[in-house]
Amino acid sequence: MKYPSEHQQIVNRLLKGKFIIYPDPLFNIIEKSEDYPDFFKYSFGYELNVEAEFAYLSSEHTTEKGTRDFALFLAILCRELDYSNENFREKVEFGEFDINETHNLLKQSSKWEILQKTSVEDFEGFIKTWSNRNLLKSDKGRFKFTKAVKIFFNYAVNLAEEKLQADKIQ
Amino acid sequence: MKNIRLSGKNILNFLQNHYDFVKSVFHHSKPEFIVASDVFDKFIADYNEQNEAHISVSKLIQVKFCRQLPTGDYKINIHYTNFLQFVFDDFTLDLPDTLKNRYQTIFQLFIDLKAESNELKINALIQNIISVIEKFLYDIHRQTQRLLSDTEALKANVEEYTNLTKRLEKAVFWIDEYIEPLNRILEKEHPQSFYYELTRIQAYASEKRYTAKHAQQRIYEKLYASAVNARNELDQNLQYLTRELKPLLDRIKQDSIILTGFYHLVEDIDNINKYGALPNLIKKSRDNVMFKGFQDNANYFIDQFDYKTAEAYYQETEDTMHETLPDSLYFKEQLIKSNQITDFYEWCFKILSEHTDNIKLHDFFKVTNLLLEEDIIAEYNLNERKTVELQDAIVEIPIISVYEVSK
Numbered sequence: 001m002k003y004p005s006e007h008q009q010i011v012n013r014l015l016k017g018k019f020i021i022y023p024d025p026l027f028n029i030i031e032k033s034e035d036y037p038d039f040f041k042y043s044f045g046y047e048l049n050v051e052a053e054f055a056y057l058s059s060e061h062t063t064e065k066g067t068r069d070f071a072l073f074l075a076i077l078c079r080e081l082d083y084s085n086e087n088f089r090e091k092v093e094f095g096e097f098d099i100n101e102t103h104n105l106l107k108q109s110s111k112w113e114i115l116q117k118t119s120v121e122d123f124e125g126f127i128k129t130w131s132n133r134n135l136l137k138s139d140k141g142r143f144k145f146t147k148a149v150k151i152f153f154n155y156a157v158n159l160a161e162e163k164l165q166a167d168k169i170q
Numbered sequence: 171m172k173n174i175r176l177s178g179k180n181i182l183n184f185l186q187n188h189y190d191f192v193k194s195v196f197h198h199s200k201p202e203f204i205v206a207s208d209v210f211d212k213f214i215a216d217y218n219e220q221n222e223a224h225i226s227v228s229k230l231i232q233v234k235f236c237r238q239l240p241t242g243d244y245k246i247n248i249h250y251t252n253f254l255q256f257v258f259d260d261f262t263l264d265l266p267d268t269l270k271n272r273y274q275t276i277f278q279l280f281i282d283l284k285a286e287s288n289e290l291k292i293n294a295l296i297q298n299i300i301s302v303i304e305k306f307l308y309d310i311h312r313q314t315q316r317l318l319s320d321t322e323a324l325k326a327n328v329e330e331y332t333n334l335t336k337r338l339e340k341a342v343f344w345i346d347e348y349i350e351p352l353n354r355i356l357e358k359e360h361p362q363s364f365y366y367e368l369t370r371i372q373a374y375a376s377e378k379r380y381t382a383k384h385a386q387q388r389i390y391e392k393l394y395a396s397a398v399n400a401r402n403e404l405d406q407n408l409q410y411l412t413r414e415l416k417p418l419l420d421r422i423k424q425d426s427i428i429l430t431g432f433y434h435l436v437e438d439i440d441n442i443n444k445y446g447a448l449p450n451l452i453k454k455s456r457d458n459v460m461f462k463g464f465q466d467n468a469n470y471f472i473d474q475f476d477y478k479t480a481e482a483y484y485q486e487t488e489d490t491m492h493e494t495l496p497d498s499l500y501f502k503e504q505l506i507k508s509n510q511i512t513d514f515y516e517w518c519f520k521i522l523s524e525h526t527d528n529i530k531l532h533d534f535f536k537v538t539n540l541l542l543e544e545d546i547i548a549e550y551n552l553n554e555r556k557t558v559e560l561q562d563a564i565v566e567i568p569i570i571s572v573y574e575v576s577k
Contacts, residue, residue, distance in 0.1 A: 017452050046452055058450040067451045068442060075432030082429055089425050111436055133451075151449045156431025157424075159446030163434050166445060 001035040010036075014057045015044070017064075019134040019148040021054040030055045053147045069118040070130060074152050076111045077102070089153070096144050099127055176234065184233045188225055191217045192235070195246065196254045201262040203246040205236075210244045261312035269309055269355060273364040276302050280371055289386065296389050299371065300396045306364070307403050310352070314407045314415070317348060321418050334433060338426040341419045349416050356408050365404055372397035495525050501537050505546070506574050514541065514548065514570040519558055531563040541572065548572045 004010070010026050020027050030036055031050055040048045046057040074092070081088035084105075103123040106112055120126050131138040135148050185192060195213055199205045205213070210227070218224045227244075230236050236244045255261045276299060283295040324340055357363040375394035379387050434445065442448065504521055511517045518537040522529045541548050551569045558565050 015452070047450075057452045059452050060450055064451055064453050067448055071435060071448055072439065075435050078429060078432055079436070082425075087425075089421070089428065114436060114439060153428050155446060155449055156428040156435070158431070159434055160427045160431035162445040163431075 001039060004029050004033070014040070014046075014048070014055070017057070017133050019054050019056045019146065021134055021146055021148060022052075027053075027055055051150070053150075056148065056151075066119060066129065069115075069120055069126070070135065071152055071155065072115060072118060073106075073120045073126070074149065075156070076106060076109055076115060079111070080105050080109050092145050092149060093147075096142050099124065099138070099141050099143055102143075176232070181233055184229075184235070187223050188217075188221075190221075191225060192250075192254065193258065196251070196258065197260075199246055200251075200260070203248075203251045204239070205244045205246070207238070207242045207244060210236075255312065259315075261316040267351075269306070269313070269352070272302065272306050272309065273355065273367070276306065276364070276371075277367055280367065280374075284374070289383075292386060293389055296393045300393060303368070303396055303400050307400055310356075310404065310407050313348070313352065314410050317344060317415055318410060320344070321415060321422070324422055334426050334430045338423060338430065341423040341426065345416070345419050345423065349411060349419060352411055353408075353416075356404055356411070358408075365401070365408075368397050368400050368404070372401065495522070495533055495536075498536060498540065502540055502543060502546075505540055505572070510571065510573040512569075512571045513556075514538075514572045515556075515558060515567040516569075528561045530561050531565070534558075534560055534565070541570070545574055546572055547574075 006026055006029055010020070010030060013020060013026070020030060022028075030048070037048045037050075040046045040057060044057075045061075046059050049056055049058055078088040078092065081091055106115060106120070106123075109115075115121065119129070127136060127138050127143050130136045131143065134146055137144045137146055191213065194217075195205060195210075196203075198209070198213070214225060214227065214230075231238070234247050235250055236246050239245050279295055279299045279302065283292065283299065286292050286295060321341075321344070324337060354360065355363055356365050358365050360366055372394060375390045375397060378390040379394055382390050431446070435442065438444065501521060505511065505517070508517065515538065518534060518540075519529065522533060522537060526533070540546060549571045551571070554569045555566055556569060558567060
């Protein structure tokens, strides 16, 4: 394998659980490289996922609870946005959120008791954690979702479809 | 005096005077526009209670607003319902098959027109085509408007459609039953589509408006204009359908699926992995780039050093007498006494054996150090070596002969 000069940067970032997102030049390098999937597979036992606009590592053996917490946070946020007559997908994909307002919106939800038991309870810490992993971008009390949020939308679609199939079989 | 013949004014007066009644019956009875007799009676009774100008079933039948079916139910007159749909801007959806039948009429009329040579019949056919095109355009227009307003309602009235499955079902139904078939009817490139037929009518009329007899040129001109106008209107409707309605419904469909998925996640959080796997993001690892298997190996290695001092249990042992050996001077005397020795190390072993059964390396070397004495001369035979077994070691030694220097 021929290592690009940014190799160490790529490996360090991905191993920190970060998403590398287009138009970051590192994304182009990963996208073009045919060797990286095998490199991560054989060196670390991780799967390199390269989507249209972002790349990240995954592992079947992971027991990362933070991911579950993020999925719950997004699920309840979308539900509240939908109930407020907002186009939740547009808002999540392109909009900007005020950290305090969002925290209050979630706290008013009847589902807050679920989030309270997760890392979402320390909301600022939660936003910081996921900003570090490039799933969010936060600055001066506001945050945005990055393109990587799509994996959670895809997850929801799969979940709905599998549930539908299971219900049909029953 | 009561008019025997029903005039337009009677009908318009009726609509104006009893607008509220007509409106409530219209909304209640759509889309079939049939009302059960008891419900119909109640509508009349309620209306009469609240209004000075009373109505009755007989009056309603007189103005041809409705007729009673053999089942006893009342059916609203189709001419009223068509007009009222326009008045209330509230159109019912026809199944695309109804539309399909209508445009197939145009196909047939056009075939007949091309084959017809009788001028009067040609005129009648062209009038007919123009009229059916108009009706068809009107149908398409009201379908599109209806779908647009319903879709907007579906998108906005979250409260009415809190049941996500219902929202999803509705979006999927409209796409499959209306949008797609409408798209097919209006598909520009498809030879069986209405749009394609219009293009042919337009081309035919365009040619005929110059080549036909003068008297007919004007009517072909009308047909041409009708076709051009129809294509423009269809373009606009197609735009609504393909650029607005379809993406909007697709979006509602997709959004509803996402919300449904999230709903199941939140509602069944304890069985999170039962359906659909969560993204397996990795945990944040340290900066050190290493294979995770290394970690186990490294932990195993480090564990060796991370031990508690073993608790020691001492077994009481019998005291053994410490054997004391003579000092080196004694051995030197013995060596000198022995005169010349051909195998020095063998002698050392033997002399030590006389004093102890447990010859240790330490004691053995104490005796062999005699070689270093100045008055002892040693001759080495480097080719020959032998092994001596001591209590705590096995040594391989050369054969050495020694003698005193004075000798």
